[in-house]
Amino acid sequence: MTAPHSEQSVHRSAAGALPPRQRILVAARELFYRHGVQGVGVEAIAEAAGTNKMTLYRHFESKDLLVAEYLRGLACDTVRVWDDLAALHPDDALAQIRSWIDLVGGHGDCHDASGCALVNAAIQISDPEHPGRKVVEGAVRTHRERLTALCCASGLSKPEQLADQLFLLVEGARASYRSVGPNGPGAGLCTLAAALIDSHRVTDRAEAG
Amino acid sequence: MTAPHSEQSVHRSAAGALPPRQRILVAARELFYRHGVQGVGVEAIAEAAGTNKMTLYRHFESKDLLVAEYLRGLACDTVRVWDDLAALHPDDALAQIRSWIDLVGGHGDCHDASGCALVNAAIQISDPEHPGRKVVEGAVRTHRERLTALCCASGLSKPEQLADQLFLLVEGARASYRSVGPNGPGAGLCTLAAALIDSHRVTDRAEAG
DNA sequence: CAAGATTGATACTGTTCGGTAACATGATCA
DNA sequence: TGATCATGTTACCGAACAGTATCAATCTTG
Numbered sequence: 032m033t034a035p036h037s038e039q040s041v042h043r044s045a046a047g048a049l050p051p052r053q054r055i056l057v058a059a060r061e062l063f064y065r066h067g068v069q070g071v072g073v074e075a076i077a078e079a080a081g082t083n084k085m086t087l088y089r090h091f092e093s094k095d096l097l098v099a100e101y102l103r104g105l106a107c108d109t110v111r112v113w114d115d116l117a118a119l120h121p122d123d124a125l126a127q128i129r130s131w132i133d134l135v136g137g138h139g140d141c142h143d144a145s146g147c148a149l150v151n152a153a154i155q156i157s158d159p160e161h162p163g164r165k166v167v168e169g170a171v172r173t174h175r176e177r178l179t180a181l182c183c184a185s186g187l188s189k190p191e192q193l194a195d196q197l198f199l200l201v202e203g204a205r206a207s208y209r210s211v212g213p214n215g216p217g218a219g220l221c222t223l224a225a226a227l228i229d230s231h232r233v234t235d236r237a238e239a240g
Numbered sequence: 241m242t243a244p245h246s247e248q249s250v251h252r253s254a255a256g257a258l259p260p261r262q263r264i265l266v267a268a269r270e271l272f273y274r275h276g277v278q279g280v281g282v283e284a285i286a287e288a289a290g291t292n293k294m295t296l297y298r299h300f301e302s303k304d305l306l307v308a309e310y311l312r313g314l315a316c317d318t319v320r321v322w323d324d325l326a327a328l329h330p331d332d333a334l335a336q337i338r339s340w341i342d343l344v345g346g347h348g349d350c351h352d353a354s355g356c357a358l359v360n361a362a363i364q365i366s367d368p369e370h371p372g373r374k375v376v377e378g379a380v381r382t383h384r385e386r387l388t389a390l391c392c393a394s395g396l397s398k399p400e401q402l403a404d405q406l407f408l409l410v411e412g413a414r415a416s417y418r419s420v421g422p423n424g425p426g427a428g429l430c431t432l433a434a435a436l437i438d439s440h441r442v443t444d445r446a447e448a449g
Numbered sequence: 450c451a452a453g454a455t456t457g458a459t460a461c462t463g464t465t466c467g468g469t470a471a472c473a474t475g476a477t478c479a
Numbered sequence: 480t481g482a483t484c485a486t487g488t489t490a491c492c493g494a495a496c497a498g499t500a501t502c503a504a505t506c507t508t509g
Contacts, residue, residue: 051486066366069278072466084468086486094467151363153419157275171420189435196432198425202415203408210362211380216404216411223405226398230439260456281496293498295456303497 052090054080059101064148068098068163069155098152099162105149106170113177124184128197128228131178135201136220147205174198187231200224261299263289268310273357277307277372278364307361308371314358315379322386333393337406337437340387344410345429356414383407396440409433 049057058080062071073094077087091097112134113127120126135147153167175198182190182197201224204217258266267289271280282303286296300306321343322336329335344356362376387407391399410433413426 067278067364069276069364070366073468074466083487083489085470085488088468089485150415150419154360154415155276155279155364157279168420171416171424175425192428192432192435195425195428196409196436199410199412199416199429199432200405200408201412202425203410203412206359206363206411206415207380207408210359211377215380216384216407219401219404220408223401223408226401227405227436227439230436282498283496292457292459294458294500297498298455 051080051082051086054082055087055090055097056100056104059097060104060148063098063101063152067155068101068152073097095162098156099166102149102152102163102166102170105152106166106173109149109170109174110177113174124181125187125228128178128181128185129225132197132201132221132224136204136217136224147209150202150205151209187228188233189231193228193231196227197224200227260289260291260295263291264296264299264306265309265313268306269313269357272307272310272361276364277310277361282306304371307365308375311358311361311372311375311379314361315375315382318358318379318383319386322383333390334396334437337387337390337394338434341406341410341430341433345413345426345433356418359411359414360418395442396437397442398440402437402440405436406433409436 055076058076062076062079065071073087074084076097077084080087087097091100112131116127116130116134120130149167149170152163156163158164175194178198179191179194182194187193200220204220207215207217264285268285271285271288274280282296283293285306286293289296296306300309321340325336325339325343329339358376358379361372365372367373384403384407388400388403391403391406396402409429413429416424416426
């Protein structure tokens, strides 16, 4: 296979004095996202973190558990995004939803979109016993529940259905980004989602649900 | 990492006398899909195909090119699915769309869904120069064009928008299947898509496009 | 039957992988 | 100061990886 990766920028960024465990997680986040959890080795992560494999294994007892920790970080970020949006638009569920769509649809390479990386990672983990699997499952469940709650609070019709439609739309856009670039079908996510939301306005003539 | 795979059933299935190249492609399809293109080695594929690595390399000059050929096969299947649906529902674009949705939404593990495997594989290929990348891009483009053409022919409102919405919905459902199982947000894909199609009926009051 | 091509089997190369042992260094803190 | 602990460094292990060489067995085809 071909997997060109050559980076080592984490160890002297920002305040520079981050403890090795944190630097490892930062490097892992970057490399796991770019090359996939299977496509990058622990040695490359340690090097990118400005440390070495031995120190890495002093903080994480295996690569699988490092992956799980990486996913936990992504999941944590996902809920923080929702919290930030809630703080930004208090008592306005619809605005929170719209801001979320704008957020994940805005940047073409979904770099900060932790949800994207979560699902990507899950796809690459074939072993159902992998410790990262339940992390992803929990994160997706939480994410879905929160989105559903917002849809319910927004006063739109068929809120549960709308929530799942939005979920799939966003997840499909992310997959589209990764596989065919920002000009694929996911390019107009914001518009597509807006139209979908609009179709869930009070007029609930659709009986398909 | 943990990647348990142990299968070798291809070499004596069906007529049993398939030439090794075909058996290799069949085995590759199975294993690449289940464990990812990065998660399975050529030796495992050869063994599952009832042959050995040497014969594999006599037919495919590298693993990357085998992956590309695997993806080409998936792309070929994708267009054949559309052709079959066109033959099944001639001159009825809407029926073709609905049948397609039912097809990809029907089986919980999207096993026959080659589109799913295509995008999955693309996610795992970080190298933009990988020969499989352009195969995926071409397949997705063709797929999207065909879906758009059908939406246009179906007489629904905002057909291009509907096509991309359906595309994202399906792709998101596939990602959901893989990451959190058949009970995730993609469970109700058929219902969700039907509601979406319904919202694109003649009443084009949505101005968000 | 004989010549040629295709296949199978085994062994091998060199590299990378996940993971560990051993020792040296640097800080901290009593 | 001296003991302790986290970290860095190097080297190593066994396994798996992509890819190749060699030779025997088979199968086609004249």
